[in-house]
Amino acid sequence: MSWPGGYGRRVLAEVDSTNAEAARLADTLAGPEWICALRQTAARGRRGRPWANPPGNFAATLVFRPEGDARQVALRSFVAALALYDALASLTRAEAALSLKWPNDVLLSGGKVAGILLEYPAGPGGPLAIGVGVNLIAAPGAEAVEPGAVPPVSVLAETGVRLSPEGVLDALAEAYARHEGALVTYGFGPIREAWLARAARVGEVITARTGREERRGTFETVDDDGNLVLKTAEGRVRIAAADVFF
Known part of the structure; x- marks a missing residue:
């Protein structure tokens, strides 16, 4: 190598x-x-x-x-x-x-x-x-x-x-x-x-926690800016930074 x-x-x-x-x-x-x-x-x-x-x-x-x-x-x-x-x-x-x-x-x-x-x-x-x-x-x-x-x-x-x-x-x-x-x-x-x-849990429900709030939804994709895109009960949410829990 x-x-x-x-x-x-x-x-x-x-x-x-x-x-x-x-x-x-x-x-x-x-x-x-x-x-x-x-x-x-x-x-x-x-x-x-x-x-x-x-x-x-x-x-x-x-x-x-x-x-x-x-x-x-x-x-x-x-x-x-x-x-x-x-x-x-x-x-x-x-x-x-x-x-x-x-x-x-x-x-x-x-x-x-x-x-x-x-x-x-x-x-x-x-x-x-x-x-x-x-x-x-x-x-x-x-x-x-x-x-x-x-x-x-x-x-x-x-x-x-x-x-x-x-x-x-x-x-x-x-x-x-x-x-x-x-x-x-x-x-x-x-x-x-x-x-x-190669991503884990695409299409599954996950939880994203920031210092201020917690969002739970289906992991749909990552957008062109690298944001996590979740489908939630309130609609589609884009998250720039968070800790993800399965």
Whole structure:
């Protein structure tokens, strides 16, 4: 597997978090760079939640300056999800057990095996950091997630395949570069269709919770801006950001 041209590769023995390291390095990088840590001491998930990252699991961040406005930049969560799906499918041969959960999780056998976090280390308009965490060897216990959330799983427990962080990094970087090229060349349409083809629970009733409200409805699609589209008793609703519960 070849490393994609134009992307830097940095593997660290230990760091507080790869997104924090991306923030420190962002202004010094000449181009896109992947930062992978074999151990994190202060990993974070969405909304500042702690992310369990024992040795052997995967943690990496891609930091770069994508073109486009904030809406277009945010679509990289779909690019990253597709890339991670492809990387895990190729390494485990368990494609049939993988699916994607809006807005930015990868599921394996119905459990959460990976999460993706997009941040602007220097604020909007600056470099984008795409953090990726994968439970390769171990997953947190069900008590570590909020009630009703998808239970965590690991690649090793579900597939019997032991993957190395460096091997996952190489596969992910290659897949990401391929999908990023497609987004830049052809727009979001093909990315959206590919994501929907791998999405979990399309056509089923799900719950979307924001900090202010809860919406329950049938998961119809994802629109051209990446919003979740639900069919509810009050009509069709588009949701830009939420936690989804099955």
